[in-house]
Every structure is written in C-alpha cells, then in structure tokens.
Amino acid sequence: NTRIVLAARPKGAPVASDFRLEHTPMPTPRTGQVLLRNRWLSLDPYMRGRMNAGRSYVAPLEIGETMDGGTVSEVVESLHPAWSPGDLVLAHAGWQTYAVVDGETLRRKLDPAGLPVQTALGVHGMPGFTAYVGLHEIGRPQHGETLVVAAASGPVGATVGQIAKLKGARVVGIAGGAEKVAHLRDELGFDVALDHRAEDFAEQLAAACPDGIDVYFENVGGKVFDAVMPLLNDFARIPVCGLVAHYNATAPAPGPDRLPQLMAMILSRHLTVRGFIQHDFIALYPEFVREMGRWLRDGRIRYREDVVVGLERAPEAFIGMLEGRNFGKLLVKLDS
Ligand code: NDP
Numbered sequence: 001n002t003r004i005v006l007a008a009r010p011k012g013a014p015v016a017s018d019f020r021l022e023h024t025p026m027p028t029p030r031t032g033q034v035l036l037r038n039r040w041l042s043l044d045p046y047m048r049g050r051m052n053a054g055r056s057y058v059a060p061l062e063i064g065e066t067m068d069g070g071t072v073s074e075v076v077e078s079l080h081p082a083w084s085p086g087d088l089v090l091a092h093a094g095w096q097t098y099a100v101v102d103g104e105t106l107r108r109k110l111d112p113a114g115l116p117v118q119t120a121l122g123v124h125g126m127p128g129f130t131a132y133v134g135l136h137e138i139g140r141p142q143h144g145e146t147l148v149v150a151a152a153s154g155p156v157g158a159t160v161g162q163i164a165k166l167k168g169a170r171v172v173g174i175a176g177g178a179e180k181v182a183h184l185r186d187e188l189g190f191d192v193a194l195d196h197r198a199e200d201f202a203e204q205l206a207a208a209c210p211d212g213i214d215v216y217f218e219n220v221g222g223k224v225f226d227a228v229m230p231l232l233n234d235f236a237r238i239p240v241c242g243l244v245a246h247y248n249a250t251a252p253a254p255g256p257d258r259l260p261q262l263m264a265m266i267l268s269r270h271l272t273v274r275g276f277i278q279h280d281f282i283a284l285y286p287e288f289v290r291e292m293g294r295w296l297r298d299g300r301i302r303y304r305e306d307v308v309v310g311l312e313r314a315p316e317a318f319i320g321m322l323e324g325r326n327f328g329k330l331l332v333k334l335d336s
Contacts (some may be wrong), residue, residue, distance in 0.1 A: 001026050002311055003096035006061045010051055013248040013322065018051065019067070019315040027100040029079050034106070036073035036091055036099045041311070041332040042121035043069065043318045048247040057277050067095035067314075070126060072110065072117050078103065088112055090120045095314055097334055108289075115296055122329035123303035124292050126278060127155035130241060132288045133281035134217060135163055138239035138274045143168030145214035148205070150174035150196060150224045151244060152184050155303065155329040160217045161190050162301050169215070172208050174224055176324040183327075188302060196220075202227035212236075220245045229262070232269055240275040248322060304328030310335050 007020035029035045047069060049056035061068065071093040075083050080103025083089065090107040093099035110117045115124055122128060139160075141147045147164040151157040152173030161171045161184070172192045173184040184193035192208040194201065205227045212233035218225065222245030232238075246253075266273060295301040306328040308317045314332045321330050 001096060001098045003066045003094070004311065004314055005064055005066050006051055008063065009053060010048075010248070012250045014048065014051060014315075014319050016315055016319070021312055026098060029077055029100045031079050032103055033100050034075050034080055034083050034103050035077040036071070036089070036093050036101060037076050038071045038073045038091075038093050038097055038099065038334050039088070040072040040118045040121060041069055041095060041314065041334060042071070042126075043314060043321055043326075043330040043332060044127070045242060045244050045247060045322065047318065048322060068092065069094055070121050071099075072120055073099070080104075082106075083109075088117055090125065095311065097311060115293065118305065118331055118333075119296070119303065121331060122155040122305065123159055123301065124289070124296060127329065128159045128292055129285060129288050130156050130278040131159035131163060131217075132292065133278055133284055134239035134241050134276060135160060135167075135215075136284065137281055138272070138276060139164075139215040139217055139237050141167045141169035141215050144170070146170045146172065146209050146211055147215040147217065148172045148174065148209065148213050148228060149217040149219065151219040151242070152188075152190070152193070153180040153304065153327060154219075156241065157217070157219055158184075158188055158303065158328075159301065162188055164215070165189060166295070166300060172205070172213075174205075180327060183304065187304070196224055206231060215239075217241060218243070222246065229265065232265070232271060235270045236272070238271060238273045240273060244322065306330050307333050309333045 001024045005020050008018045010018045050058050050061045053060050071091045073091045073093050075085055075087040083103050088110040141164045147169045149157045149160045153175045161173050164171050171190045173190040174194050174196050176197055181193040181195050184190045194204050209231050213231045214233050214236050216228045216238045218240045219242045221243035306326045
C-alpha cells in the first residue's frame with residue numbers, strides 16, 4: 001500500500017516537503033469493514049485548512065496522518081452486508097492506494113454504466129452540491145438578477161454560474177487567465193467573463209454590472225470581494241462559501257481597518273451575508289443527486305476535469321490548485 005501523509009504544517013503556501021510518500025503493509029478489514037482500492041482521489045481547497053493546527057470548520061490532521069479526501073473506490077473485500085467485492089463506491093478513503101473503512105461510512109454506490117464515476121467527486125458530488133445548496137438556500141437568484149461568482153472555472157463556481165443561468169439570472173464569471181475566461185464565455189455560456197488578474201479588474205466588473213449585483217457567491221475573498229462591495233444592490237445575498245485567496249495567509253491583511261464600513265454597508269443595503277458548509281443542508285442531497293443527474297444527462301450542466309495520473313503527483317497538483325494552476329475539477333487517477 002502507498003500513502004501520502006502530512007509531514008509538516010505549511011508556513012504559508014504548502015511545499016513538497018510538507019508531504020511524505022510512504023509504503024505500508026496492506027491493511028486487513030475486520031467485521032463491519034471493507035477493503036477498498038482507490039481509483040480516483042479528489043483534491044479540494046478545504047484540505048489546506050486540515051493541514052493547519054487549530055480549529056477551522058474541519059478538524060486538523062496530525063503530523064504523520066494520511067492526507068484525507070474523497071475517493072471513488074472499488075470494494076476488494078467486504079465484511080459488511082451492504083457491500084460486495086467489485087462495487088464501485090463514493091468513499092472518503094484519503095491519499096492512498098488501498099484503505100480499510102467502516103462499511104457504514106461509504107456514501108453511495110456508483111453505477112459504472114451511468115455518468116462517469118468520477119463526477120461523484122465533482123459536479124455530481126460535494127462541489128456540485130455546494131453550488132446547489134448555496135444557491136437554493138441563500139443566493140436564490142431570480143430571473144433577470146445579476147449574479148457574480150469567482151473561481152468560476154472550478155467545480156463549485158462553474159456549477160453556480162450554470163445553475164443561475166437555468167434560473168434566468170445574468171451571470172458574470174471571474175477566473176484567472178485568458179483560457180479560463182474564454183471557457184466561461186464560450187463553453188459555459190456565462191453572459192460576461194472577466195480575468196481577476198487584469199490591472200483594471202474593478203473597472204471591468206463595474207462595467208459588467210450596470211444594474212448592480214444581486215447575488216455574490218463568495219468563493220475567494222481578496223481583491224474580488226473589494227471590487228464587488230461597492231456594486232452590491234439593496235437586499236443582495238452573499239452565500240459565503242470559501243475564501244481561497246486567504247487560505248495560505250500567515251498574517252492579517254494590512255490595514256486600514258474597513259470592518260466598520262463593511263458593517264455599515266450590511267446594514268444600510270439590507271445585505272444577507274451567510275456562511276455555510278454544504279453539509280448543513282445534507283437533507284437536500286438525494287434531491288440534488290436526482291436533479292443534477294438529470295441536468296447532466298440532458299447536457300444542461302457541463303463540467304470540466306483536470307486529471308493528474310499517479311498518487312505521487314497529488315502534492316504538486318494540490319499546491320498548484322491554491323494558485324489557480326488547475327483548470328476544472330482537480331482529480332488524481334490512481335494507476336496502481
Ligand atoms: P477550484 O477548483 O475553483 O480551485 C480554487 C480556485 O481558486 C483556483 O483554481 C483559482 O482559480 C482560484 N483562486 C485562487 N486564489 C485566488 C485569488 N487570490 N483570487 C481569485 N481566485 C483565486 O476549487 P473548488 O471549486 O473546489 O472550490 C471553490 C471554493 O469553494 C473554495 O473557496 C472552497 O474552499 C469552497 N468550498 C466550500 C465548501 C463549503 O461547504 N462551504 C465546499 C466546497 C468548496 P483562478 O485561476 O480562476 O483564479
């Protein structure tokens with residue numbers, strides 16, 4: 001068995017030496033457990049939080065622990081009545097080639113004849129569900145409203161923009177670089193696509209939102225949020241989903257302190273700013289799986305994947321994702 005463990009807590013952006021590849025004996029299942037062979041591993045921004053000491057919305061990993069993460073896995077051996085060898089399942093089996101987990105923790109069985117199984121880690125899984133519930137419960141885009149979303153070529157942002165289009169909203173997507181911007185416009189059908197790295201990004205955003213912003217789906221923070229703030233309409237909704245621009249920060253951003261201004265704006269513009277973790281709305285998961293499955297089969301929602309092959313490449317790919325080097329849902333295909 002091969003696995004990747006947390007070797008050191010990153011200081012700022014993670015580096016290769018924060019991870020260590022190890023070979024360990026093959027684990028054996030006990031009653032109620034299954035032995036899994038991981039086929040696909042999902043790399044997600046929340047994993048950066050798990051590498052830190054101290055509480056975030058996910059508990060920290062210990063040094064020497066296997067990096068965790070969602071997987072599409074094959075059941076090799078089962079001592080649990082619900083699962084049989086050969087089943088393909090959605091699991092949380094981490095950065096390793098084989099894993100033993102409790103049969104109870106397996107999330108769902110996947111149909112190899114249905115949608116590509118790895119979509120259960122992206123558009124048809126946790127990131128897609130995040131987009132779905134953030135809009136359904138908080139953003140609530142209405143016909144003709146303007147919605148803005150950044151990290152818009154990633155699995156959350158791309159899905160947010162496309163669902164908002166299905167609801168009749170006008171969508172402004174933001175991404176890093178010309179290739180991603182063209183993808184938002186030409187493949188995903190967003191009304192406007194902007195590059196957040198442009199010098200005059202704030203002016204471009206203002207020009208793209210002549211009627212202001214009704215929903216800002218917050219994935220990034222940083223200077224995108226700065227540019228969005230003055231454009232927010234009365235009663236705008238801000239689902240606070242992620243702040244990836246700050247995940248590698250080691251100190252508070254330099255002043256001046258703008259918190260009083262922000263609070264005054266929340267008050268005077270009647271804003272709804274609500275943080276959420278997708279799991280808060282887990283009761284909607286079965287409905288999401290059905291509805292998103294339909295949208296995907298009908299071609300109404302599209303998705304893009306960025307696949308790296310081989311577990312040993314996971315650290316480098318993960319480090320790159322935090323800097324925008326991924327283009328689409330980042331997945332590791334395990335070749336063991
Ligand atoms: P992505 O695949 O979109 O990867 C992250 C992207 O963030 C990068 O590709 C990069 O894209 C963008 N980015 C990085 N730094 C900056 C920056 N300084 N300014 C603007 N954009 C930046 O990831 P996901 O779709 O998986 O996740 C998107 C967000 O959703 C994350 O914040 C994540 O933490 C959050 N999330 C929250 C969940 C919840 O339950 N609340 C669940 C799942 C995800 P680009 O090149 O376009 O800049």
